[in-house]
Each structure stands twice: as C-alpha cells, then as structure tokens.
Amino acid sequence: MGKDRVASIKRMTIPNLELQAAVYAAQLAQFVREEHDIHIKEKYFWTDGTTVVYWFRTPEIQHRIFVANRLAKILDVSTAHDWNYITLAYNPAEDSSRGDEVKQMNCSSRW
Numbered sequence: 001m002g003k004d005r006v007a008s009i010k011r012m013t014i015p016n017l018e019l020q021a022a023v024y025a026a027q028l029a030q031f032v033r034e035e036h037d038i039h040i041k042e043k044y045f046w047t048d049g050t051t052v053v054y055w056f057r058t059p060e061i062q063h064r065i066f067v068a069n070r071l072a073k074i075l076d077v078s079t080a081h082d083w084n085y086i087t088l089a090y091n092p093a094e095d096s097s098r099g100d101e102v103k104q105m106n107c108s109s110r111w
Contacts, residue, residue, distance in 0.1 A: 018049030019070050022083070026074040033077075043078060046086040056080040 012020070025045055033040055047053060055067060057080060063071060 015049060015051035016066060018047060018052045019055065019067060022047055022049075022052055023070050023073050026077045030077040043082045045078060045083045046091070047083060048086055048088050048091045050085060053083060053085045056083050 022045070025047075029043060029045070055063060055071060056074075059071075059080070062068075
C-alpha cells in the first residue's frame with residue numbers, strides 16, 4: 001500500500017518532510033495491522049532520506065523537539081531496525097513525486 005502527499009505550505013527542510021513521510025508510513029502500517037485479522041510477523045519500512053535513517057540509528061542524541069516527537073510516534077509502532085534506506089533509483093514512490101501522469105502508473109509500472 002502506498003500514499004503520496006503534497007508538501008505543506010509551511011517551509012520545512014527536506015529531512016523534516018522525509019521524517020513526516022515516515023510518520024505517515026508508520027500510521028498507515030498501524031492502520032493495516034489493526035484492520036486485518038492476520039498476524040504480521042515482520043515489517044519493513046523504506047525511506048530515501050539518509051538523515052531519517054541516521055535519526056533512527058542515533059537514539060542517544062538529543063533531537064530537536066520536532067524530530068523527537070515524530071520519532072516517538074514512529075517508534076510506537078515500529079523499531080529502528082524495521083527502517084531501511086532505498087536509493088532514489090529503486091524507490092517506486094519517486095514516480096508519483098516526479099511528475100509521472102496517473103495513466104503511466106498502471107499495472108505494469110513499478111508504482
């Protein structure tokens with residue numbers, strides 16, 4: 001399952017936008033888990049934000065309030081080890097944010 005959003009009008013850094021996307025991913029995973037009667041043994045989350053992965057891997061650092069609050073939301077439903085880095089070239093979510101038209105995102109596309 002995937003979700004794409006338009007960035008907020010508020011000025012945010014790219015790493016903060018990537019972190020917010022990770023919050024949405026964690027919330028979506030929680031929703032899917034709660035709505036299905038199947039046992040999900042493992043979860044895998046992917047982000048193309050290297051800073052986000054760094055924030056997950058460095059819990060001992062005192063993060064800014066914005067980052068700390070979002071990390072707490074994410075880590076309520078996942079662990080740092082559930083999160084992985086994916087390069088832009090292999091990230092199908094990039095297709096929706098790079099201007100591909102909806103008709104291009106059909107069954108044969110990676111989206």
